[in-house]
Amino acid sequence: MWKEGTIGIPKKDGGYKSVKYWVKHFDEPNEDYGINGGKITKLSLKMDGEWIANYDRGWDIEPTCEEANLALSILLNELN
Template identity: 75%
Template sequence: MWSEGTIGIPTENGKYKSVRYWVKHYEESSEDYGIDGGKISKLTLRMDGEEIANYDRGWNIKPTCEEAEYALAILLKEYN
């Protein structure tokens, strides 16, 4: 199933950076294709129009910034 949305990542100045996500996840885990052997097989994160992480049965673009790391952690908790 595909899920998409926006995650607000807090910044030091009290504002938020918007990270847009698209995730393909399954009910069953996959050791071969899932992130960390989990249920997410595809993931895209974008911020300010730039792709900051991409996983398609393997990392094409590992998280490139702190905001990407935070968004990934949130999505892994939610869907993996």
């Protein structure tokens, strides 16, 4: 199942950075292709017009910044 949306990552100054995400996930974990053997097999994160992470059955672009790591953690917690 595909899911997309936006995650607001809090900034130190009190504002938010928008991270757009696209995720393909399944009902059951996939040891071979899922992130950490989980249910997410494809994931893309974009912020300020730049790709900050991309996973397609393996990392094409590992998370490049703190916002990418936080968005990834949120999605793993929600969908894995």
